[in-house]
Amino acid sequence: xxxxxxxxxxxxxxxxxxxxxxxxxxxxxxxxxxxxxxxxxxxxxxxxxxxxxxxxxxxxxxxxxxxxxxxxxxxxxxxxxxxxxxxxxxxxxxxxxxxxxxxxxxxxxxxxxxxxxxxxxxxxxxxxxxxxxxxxxxxxxxxxxxxxxxxxxxxxxxxxxxxxxxxxxxxxxxxxxxxxxxxxxxxxxxxxxxxxxxxxxxxxxxxxxxxxxxxxxxxxxxxxxxxxxxxxxxxxxxxxxxxxxxxxxxxxxxxxxxxxxxxxxxxxxxxxxxxxxxxxxxxxxxxxx
Amino acid sequence: xxxxxxxxxxxxxxxxxxxxxxxxxxxxxxxxxxxxxxxxxxxxxxxxxxxxxxxxxxxxxxxxxxxxxxxxxxxxxxxxxxxxxxxxxxxxxxxxxxxxxxxxxxxxxxxxxxxxxxxxxxxxxxxxxxxxxxxxxxxxxxxxxxxxxxxxxxxxxxxxxxxxxxxxxxxxxxxxxxxxxxxxxxxxxxxxxxxxxxxxxxxxxxxxxxxxxxxxxxxxxxxxxxxxxxxxxxxxxxxxxxxxxxxxxxxxxxxxxxxxxxxxxxxxxxxxxxxxxxxxxxxxx
Numbered sequence: 001x002x003x004x005x006x007x008x009x010x011x012x013x014x015x016x017x018x019x020x021x022x023x024x025x026x027x028x029x030x031x032x033x034x035x036x037x038x039x040x041x042x043x044x045x046x047x048x049x050x051x052x053x054x055x056x057x058x059x060x061x062x063x064x065x066x067x068x069x070x071x072x073x074x075x076x077x078x079x080x081x082x083x084x085x086x087x088x089x090x091x092x093x094x095x096x097x098x099x100x101x102x103x104x105x106x107x108x109x110x111x112x113x114x115x116x117x118x119x120x121x122x123x124x125x126x127x128x129x130x131x132x133x134x135x136x137x138x139x140x141x142x143x144x145x146x147x148x149x150x151x152x153x154x155x156x157x158x159x160x161x162x163x164x165x166x167x168x169x170x171x172x173x174x175x176x177x178x179x180x181x182x183x184x185x186x187x188x189x190x191x192x193x194x195x196x197x198x199x200x201x202x203x204x205x206x207x208x209x210x211x212x213x214x215x216x217x218x219x220x221x222x223x224x225x226x227x228x229x230x231x232x233x234x235x236x237x238x239x240x241x242x243x244x245x246x247x248x249x250x251x252x253x254x255x256x257x258x259x260x261x262x263x264x265x266x267x268x269x270x271x272x273x274x275x276x277x278x279x280x281x282x283x284x285x286x287x288x289x
Numbered sequence: 290x291x292x293x294x295x296x297x298x299x300x301x302x303x304x305x306x307x308x309x310x311x312x313x314x315x316x317x318x319x320x321x322x323x324x325x326x327x328x329x330x331x332x333x334x335x336x337x338x339x340x341x342x343x344x345x346x347x348x349x350x351x352x353x354x355x356x357x358x359x360x361x362x363x364x365x366x367x368x369x370x371x372x373x374x375x376x377x378x379x380x381x382x383x384x385x386x387x388x389x390x391x392x393x394x395x396x397x398x399x400x401x402x403x404x405x406x407x408x409x410x411x412x413x414x415x416x417x418x419x420x421x422x423x424x425x426x427x428x429x430x431x432x433x434x435x436x437x438x439x440x441x442x443x444x445x446x447x448x449x450x451x452x453x454x455x456x457x458x459x460x461x462x463x464x465x466x467x468x469x470x471x472x473x474x475x476x477x478x479x480x481x482x483x484x485x486x487x488x489x490x491x492x493x494x495x496x497x498x499x500x501x502x503x504x505x506x507x508x509x510x511x512x513x514x515x516x517x518x519x520x521x522x523x524x525x526x527x528x529x530x531x532x533x534x535x536x537x538x539x540x541x542x543x544x545x546x547x548x549x550x551x552x553x554x555x556x557x558x559x560x561x562x563x564x565x566x567x568x569x570x571x572x573x574x
Contacts, residue, residue: 029381030389037378037396040450044411045403047421051414059419060427102311115305121313126567128320130559134511134528135548139323142330142541162319165312223404225514230532240406247410247518256410264407271402 051257071254072262080242081259088239092222094157099164099217104210107172125169133163137227144231151235159227164217171216175209176202208277215274219267239263324552331546343546355524357550360510363441363526367448368505371456372498374449379460380490383467401454405447409518412447413438443519444526448512456501463497464490496565503562511551527551 051057054064055071075081109115110122128136140159141150149155179202187197225240232238237245239259246256333339347353378397382390400408415421417438426433437443467490475485513528520526525533527547535544 027385027387027389030385030387030393033378033381033393034389034396037393041396041399043421044408044415044450047414048407048411060424062424062428102315106309106312109305109308113302113305113308115302115309118305121309123563123567124313124316124321126563128316129507129566130556130563131320131324132507132511132551132555134513134531135551135555136320136323138531138535138544138548139327140319141535142545143319143323143326145541158315158319162315165316169312220404223406225404225406226528229513230535233536240404243406243410244518247413253414257414260407260410264403267404268402 048257048260051253052261054254054257057253071252071258074252075255075258076262078255080237084237084239084242087236088222091153091156091160091236091238092218095160095164095221096214096218098157099161099168100210100214103165103168104172107169108176110169111173111176125166128166134226134230137230141230150231151233153236156228156232156236156238159231160221160224163224163227164221168213168217171213172206172210175206175213178209179205212274212277215270219270219274222267327545327549327552331542331549343542344550346543347546347550352524353530353547356527356530359441359524360527360551361554363445363448363516364506364509367445367452367509368502370445370449371452371505372460372501375453375456375460375501379457379464380486382457382461383464384469384472397457398454400450403451405451405514406518408447408451409515412443412450412519416443416446438519439521441521443521444512444516447515447519448509451515452505452508456505459501459504460494460497463494463500467493499561500565503558503565506558507555507562510555511548 050064052071053067053069055068056066057064110118137159140162144150144155144159149158183205184197184201187201188194192200223240224238225244228236228238228241229244233241243256243259243263246259331343332341375397378393382394382397403411413420416436418436420436420438423433423436437446471489472485475489480488511528511531512526513532516526517529517532520529527550531544531547531551534540534547
């Protein structure tokens with residue numbers, strides 16, 4: 001890699017490529033993995049995407065008998081779909097905004113301030129991970145029963161909010177720790193007040209990671225099923241719940257497939273953006289790798 | 290490195306506590322309190338005193354025990370399969386660079402970006418009755434396979450698929466600790482692939498494998514969406530069982546009892562996992 005850099009692209013081609021080929025023979029293992037993964041990972045998604053555009057696809061034809069956008073119109077004119085979409089978007093926005101408002105300042109404090117009980121409190125947030133998630137939701141749901149929060153919008157907001165706490169604190173903690181202190185000191189030396197330093201020096205450096213945390217929270221909350229199911233139903237029907245009812249009630253296969261494509265593509269783009277900012281390493285570190 | 294002192298440490302004491310107060314309150318109210326309440330509320334009944342009746346019921350009820358057993362072996366098998374599938378990919382990615390390796394990595398991490406509801410839906414289209422697998426088998430004049438959909442194999446396949454990326458990332462970060470030099474030295478001495486794996490690589494990534502297993506067990510033991518959508522109705526895994534007990538049977542006491550039992554079974558893994566993350570992060574300092 002590095003020894004190629006000084007060469008101009010002109011003389012890089014024959015000689016250098018020959019050298020690379022000699023050093024790295026055809027990567028058959030890689031090609032085998034690639035083929036296997038392509039089938040296993042992509043096949044389910046491709047089949048579903050084809051279903052979304054299939055108007056008639058009767059077994060045992062390998063390809064649909066008729067393709068078209070007919071089911072898009074049918075699906076997207078359903079009332080329950082739009083109701084669930086708006087509900088999910090407002091739910092998700094509420095959760096993400098509240099989560100950012102309470103977690104980002106906390107992350108800053110954990111990263112930069114020294115206060116009594118700091119390590120203990122941080123460990124308390126980690127310890128949530130020691131419990132199987134659905135068990136926790138059931139335990140919380142029992143409390144929500146007595147508070148009459150089951151089946152309400154705010155009940156779902158609260159339980160999903162708890163689910164976001166961890167990542168909305170962890171990821172920003174590393175962002176605030178990564179801020180270059182020397183820049184802050186320099187700004188302070190030339191007379192900037194603490195708020196000014198935070199606003200113009202600290203925040204801009206942490207911003208991309210904070211933004212990534214927001215995106216991850218938004219997308220994962222949108223698709224959250226466990227808590228929405230147990231706490232939300234039957235009154236609060238989020239988008240994944242509509243999807244599940246399409247699966248269970250075995251309506252037209254295509255309804256689910258259309259929603260799949262319609263919902264997943266935007267979320268995939270958002271998650272890709274988040275990962276670009278954070279990198280795979282950060283994900284693994286957060287998990288304890 | 291010159292350590293930077295905390296210039297405003299004094300003023301930070303109170304403001305630090307204030308800044309973390311709200312999430313801490315939420316954590317206490319919606320996690321710690323429910324857990325405590327779950328333990329106490331299933332054992333102590335105001336006015337009636339202590340009673341372990343709901344636990345006695347669970348462990349004497351044949352159906353509950355079958356659900357627990359199903360959960361145990363599905364969890365064990367799925368965790369093992371995730372590690373078994375992720376390991377060769379991780380080793381390949383650790384020692385190979387280049388565009389093919391980059392593609393392999395992107396593909397292997399891809400399932401991370403597919404929410405479980407969508408995974409379930411896609412797998413029904415592939416493995417369900419008259420799904421694409423059946424279609425392809427019939428096309429080449431082979432008999433249809435018994436569909437794994439609504440059988441224990443259904444959620445296992447879905448869960449392995451869904452959990453592959455995170456297991457892979459955990460193993461990869463462990464493999465980062467294996468030096469290329471040590472592997473090459475062993476190879477120069479004539480060690481073959483399997484020997485290198487068991488003698489050089491495995492001992493160095495043991496802790497990562499344990500963390501990956503613990504992480505998987507915690508996630509799988511109370512998995513809900515995929516077992517519910519892809520799995521059998523009876524016996525069912527603990528996730529769907531708890532949901533049905535809570536919502537359909539409107540029986541929070543027994544649902545909470547089941548939750549406490551899942552906590553108990555996962556406790557050891559929880560401790561292993563939290564210790565590993567706490568160590569890896571060395572606290573917030």
